[in-house]
Amino acid sequence: MYVSPIREPLVTGNKTYKKITDEISAPIEGKPGKAWYAGITLTVSALLFGLAMMGYTIWNGIGTWGLNKTIGWGWGITNFVWWVGIGHAGTFISAILLLFRQKWRTSINRSAEAMTLFAVMCAGLFPLIHMGRPLLGFFVFPYPNTRGLWVNFNSPLLWDVFAISTYFTVSLLFWYVGLIPDIGTIRDRIKSKFKKWIYGLLSFGWTGSAKHWQRHESISLILAGLAAPLVLSVHSIVSTDFATSVIPGWHTTIFPPYFVAGAIFSGFAMVLTLLIITRKVLNLENYITVGHIESMNKIIIATGSIVGIAYITELFIAWYSGVEYEQYAFLNRATGPYWWAYWIMMTCNVISPQLLWIKKLRRNLVFTFILSIFINIGMWFERFVIIVTSLHRDYLPSSWSMYEPTIVEVGIFIGTLGLFFTCFLLFIRVFPVIAIAEVKSVLKSSGDKKDKSEKH
């Protein structure tokens, strides 16, 4: 078999197929450690606090938030866009990198795509709560009703409904189809009768037959081909929520590509945040190697630079357009009352990723971890800046206003963080964090070099 002489191995430490199965299934079979219990206690408390705040909002109404007549979208929509953006890395890794035949995706795609699902779940909550009466949430679907009305198909907000729900469903299908063989592996290993029954049910009776594998490969490829434009469409559609309006700072054609790049940028940051911890705690350093971290950092640098160029282009076009309102919107962002948010965004998203041009920093885990947190914060502020600073001072100075969130809004955000990390912590105990079958299939071509010299 052809062995690439230049690339570093994707799986280190002389693995055999058996070892791969053993090590990746270990977290499912063993007992969770103290760190896991501490983690889940923290995340579930955050989730419960968030649920209480959601209940409070639904009971008392949106008046409990800091929104006012001028600023109708605050933390809620900021968090929605932030979470949807984070979801994008998972699909990017599992779909676009599959189409580009990047083998390093095999050890991170499973967890990244799980992250996508959880992030989109968190995102979906916000518009629902923001409606004020979530029980009427079904109004967004075109169903025959006594009023004889249909939903407005010309509205980007409605496109969002379709985009997000399709995105969630297709990601779930893609993820689960990929999981079926691995659930089969767990089913065949697990000792407890009850668990065996559960995993047997979930494995859909997987046997590993050659014909099934052929279909599995085929469906994975075509689903990737569909998910690739889908992931690009989702954040483009989210950006049209803003771009099709006439608010200065929102009404720009650059938004769709700029949002997509930002989404992948923030998503990879979240993947790094999660995986740098996960690989350590679950002893998966041989599968998620420093090389993997470096590859992700390279994507961060590419998308981060696109985001930086988009910021600068926005500024230039605001000046070049000669539109007074547009010019003021950007001047106000940088020097107005929310200047701090703008400069946090600029520092975290434009300046900090440029440090990754230095190879030593790209391969430094502590640095990467801290940087990933910076980017998560920076991308949150990007959405905050776009939404709040554009709204708080638009055409009519008599309506100018300020916005600050109440504890209720902050609590709901903390609650979604709790939901996200709780789901992730449960996921690593229940399903294999790394796609076992896929890692096995790249072992011979991309495993450790020592392994080969022994065998041949």
Add this chain to the structure above:
Amino acid sequence: MRRYISAYFENEENLLRAAKDLKEKQVSIQDVLTPFPIHGLDSILGFKRSNIPTVGFISGAIGCILAFGFQAWAFIVDYPLFIGGKPHFAIPSFIPITFELTVLFASFGMVFAFLIRSKLGPGANNPIHDERITDDRFMIIIDLDEGGNQDEMVKEILAKEEAQEIKVKEIEK
């Protein structure tokens, strides 16, 4: 009476060579069970290309037509309403939903086709020949003729490629 022989390999290269030799000798291979997809195996076993892409295209096309048609019908025929001065038949603003539903239908179509054709699904009761085949064993199951004329030749090929646990099984029909 149906007879077959089963054996397993520890290495996918041995499996590929054995499968190739057996196919050349016109032996019918019933199934090959592996822990991960083996590239090149489907052409050796003479599988036709999977029809899943076609299913995906057809179901996607259905989704596309349904979504576009429904939006156009709702806004032109069923309840024409002026929205922001836009035309009733506003093709560009129907595109996002049309695209999303195309992808949704295609994905569901393919996943159901995959599960139904492979007889997989919740509660599917497929026989598990050996629990190690989802771990690190590559199993081959070969049909034998009733007379037993092929037995020796098949066993020889399997043994040459270091196959283990070569077992002949007989099932009464």
